[in-house]
Amino acid sequence: MTQLVILSSNIAKSWNWLLPNMQVRHEQFGAWIYFRFSLFSRCLSTLPQWWYEFTACVMMIKSPGMFWKTYWSFSKRCPGPIYTEDGAQLLNITSAIVNMPFVTSADIFQKEFDYVVVGGGTSGLTVASRLAENLSVSVLVLEAGPKNLNDDLIEIPAQFGYTLGNPQYDWAFPVAKQKTTGNKDHFWFRGKGLGGTSANNFYLWSKPPAQDVDAIEKLGNPGWNWAQYQKYSMKVETFHPPAEEQTRAYPHTFNPAYRGTEGPVQITIPPHAHTIDKLVQAAMLKNGLQVIDDPYGGNVTGTWIASSNIDPKTWTRSYAANAYLAPNIARDNFYVLADALVSRILLKDVIGSEIKMATGVEFIHNSRKYTVKVRKEVILSAGTVKSPQILEMSGIGRPEVLHKLGIETQVDLPGVGENVQEHVGFDMVYELDPNGGHETLALLADPVIRRLRSVVYSAQGKGLNRLGLTSVSCFPHSIMEENQARAHLKQVEAEVQERCKAGDLPAGLLDQLKHQITALKDEAIPDCEIIIFPGVFSQNVKPDPAKSYITVAPFQNHPLSRGTIHAETMDPFAPPKIDPNYFEYRSDFNIQIQYFKFVRQLCDTEPLKSDIVQELDPGLGCKSDADIEDFIRNNAFGIFHAIGSCSMLPREKQGSDYLLHRQVYGTSNLRVADISILPIHIAAHTQATAYMIGEKAADLIKADAE
C-alpha cells in the first residue's frame, strides 16, 4: 500500500500534465455514473427523466454509499448500451464479452495445455486466438492485470491518457534517472489487463516504411520484409472507408490495395476531423513536404491523415480484447486467466543436448503460487519491459545479471534485456485563435461546455469523443535545413567511428548503426515524425476550458542510443530496472534542437500562423540555443514505443530470439512474440506491428507443429 502511495505521488510529480486530464476524468466519471443511474431508473418505469435525474442527484449527495452500491450492482448485472450525457449511444456491449467463460486458478492448476501464452496484450491475444482456431489444441493465456472488459475508460475514444498511472490499467514502470534529461523522474506507461497496451494507447493506426522492415531482414532475419509484413498486417485489420460527408469536409484519400478487409481490428478515419489538420498540412507543404494519399503501403514520407482503430459501428476503441479475444473465447479449447502474474518459465534439460525444454509456467494468483504444464510451446508476450525480466528470472540471459539474481544460468544469452530503443521527443503547446472554430480536447474539461457541446455534436452525429490523433508528418532531416542535416550526418558518422575505434560497441550493434547511417542518407526514409495532439499534452500548461490548443510533438524515428532492461531481484512484483540511456549519443540530442526550430518555423507558416494566438510552452522567452537545450533536457520523454529488449538477431550478434525459424536460442519450445523482438527501430507507432507479430508468430507456430 505504502509503495502504491509513493508511486502515485511520484507519478503525479513527474507527470503533472496528466493532472488536468485526471480532473476531467473524475468529472466525467461522475457524469457517467449520474447518467447511467438515470438510465437505470428509466429502465424501471416511465416517469419523466428529470425525476430520476433529480432522485439520482439527491441520492448521490445524501447517501453516496447507497448510490455507489446501486450503481455497481446494476452496472455489473445489467450491461447494455451506454450513452453520452446527451443520449448519443457510445457503447454497445455484447453479451459475449460480459459472459466470457474465464477460468479460475483451480480449473487450471497443474493441468496441461498445448500452448501457454504469457501476457494477454496486443500480440499475446492475437497469437493465442489464432492458435485456438485449431480446435484440437488447448491454449491458455495468463494475464497479470485484471480483465478490465466493457470499461468506458478504455472503450470511449478521446480520453487520451486517462488510464495512465492508474494501477488498475497501467504498470507505470519507473525509469532510472537520466543525467541527460535533468535526472528527473520518468515513467514508462504500459497497459495492464486484457488487451495490454492496446487498451490504453492513443489508437493511432500506423505502419512503417518498407525500407525499415526490409532492414530487419538484412540484419539476419530471412523472410522479415515488407511483403511479409503487409501480408500479416492486412490480416489484422478491416478498414472502413470514411463516409461521403466526411470526405466532403476533408479531402480524405486512401488506397484499398493497402487496406485489409477481413481482420478483427476495426480501422477507420475518425469522423470528427480536427479543423487544424488542414492548416497543418498546408503549412507542411510550404515547408517542403508532400501529401501522401495512403501511408499504409510502405511509404510514409510526407504529411498525411492517420486512421484510428475505432469501430465505426459503435464508435468505440477496437483493441485486442474485443477484436481478438471476445469473438473466440467461447471456444472450448481457449482458456484465459486474468490477475495471474507469471514469475518464471519452468525448464528442464533435453537429455544428450544443451537445449532446454519449457515444461510449464509458474504464476501468482490471489497471492498464491501455481504452476501449469505445457505440452507444446510457451509463448512469451509480456511486452518490452516484462518479457526480458521473465526470461532472466527463468535463468535465460546475461550470466552477470543472472548471477546477481542468485540463479543458475540455464541459457547464456547476453542479448536479453539489451539493445533497447525508444522514440524520444518533446511537446510544444500553442493556443489557437478563438475565432478559428477549432474545438480541441480542452473544451471537455468544463462539464457545462461539455454538455452543451455534446448536444450540438449529437445533432450533427459528431463529437469530440470521436476524435483521434490524425495529423502526422514524417520527413528526412534534409527538409528542415540542408546544412544542419549534413552536419548531423557527419556527427553521427564520427560518433559511430569513435565508438568503433574504442571497441565500445557490443557484437552486432555496428551492423545496426550502419543501417541507420544508410537510412539517414536516404531521402525516401523519414528521420523525424511530428504529430499534432488536439489539446494540451504537456506538464507545463494548465488548459483553460474556454480555449483551444494544439500540442506539436516531434520525435526521432531512428535514435542511435541503446538502453537496457534487466531484472534486479527474483521478486516478480518488482519492476525490472529500465535504463533507456536517452541521448547516449550527442547527435541524438543535437538533432532535437533542430526539431524545436522546425516546429517554430512551421507554426510561423501560413495558413497555420494566422490561427495561432501564441506559443505557450515553452513560450517565446526560450530563444537561444542554450535555452532550447535546457527546455529539451527538462521536457524530453520516451513516447511509449520501446522495442529491442528481446531482439530478433543472430545469436552471435546479441540476439535473444529467432522467431522466424526457431525458438529462443538454447530452448526447444519457447518463443517471444511481442514488440520486444524488433531489433531496430521503425518510423512508426508500434501497435500495428505488435498485432502483426502476433499473426506471424501464430502462423509459424502452426507450421512448425505440422
Ligand SMILES: Cc1cc2nc3c(=O)[nH]c(=O)nc-3n(C[C@H](O)[C@H](O)[C@H](O)COP(=O)(O)OP(=O)(O)OC[C@H]3O[C@@H](n4cnc5c(N)ncnc54)[C@H](O)[C@@H]3O)c2cc1C
Ligand atoms: C500511452 C501509450 C500510447 C500509445 N499510443 C500508440 C498509438 O497511438 N499507436 C500505436 O501504434 N502505438 C501506440 N503505443 C504503443 C503500442 O500500443 C505498444 O507498442 C503495443 O501495444 C505493445 O504490444 P505488446 O504486445 O508488445 O505489449 P502489451 O500490449 O503491453 O502486452 C503485454 C501484456 O503482458 C502482460 N504482462 C506483463 N507481465 C506479465 C507477467 N509477468 N505475467 C502475465 N502477464 C504479464 C501485460 O499486463 C500486458 O497485458 C502507445 C503506447 C502507450 C504506452
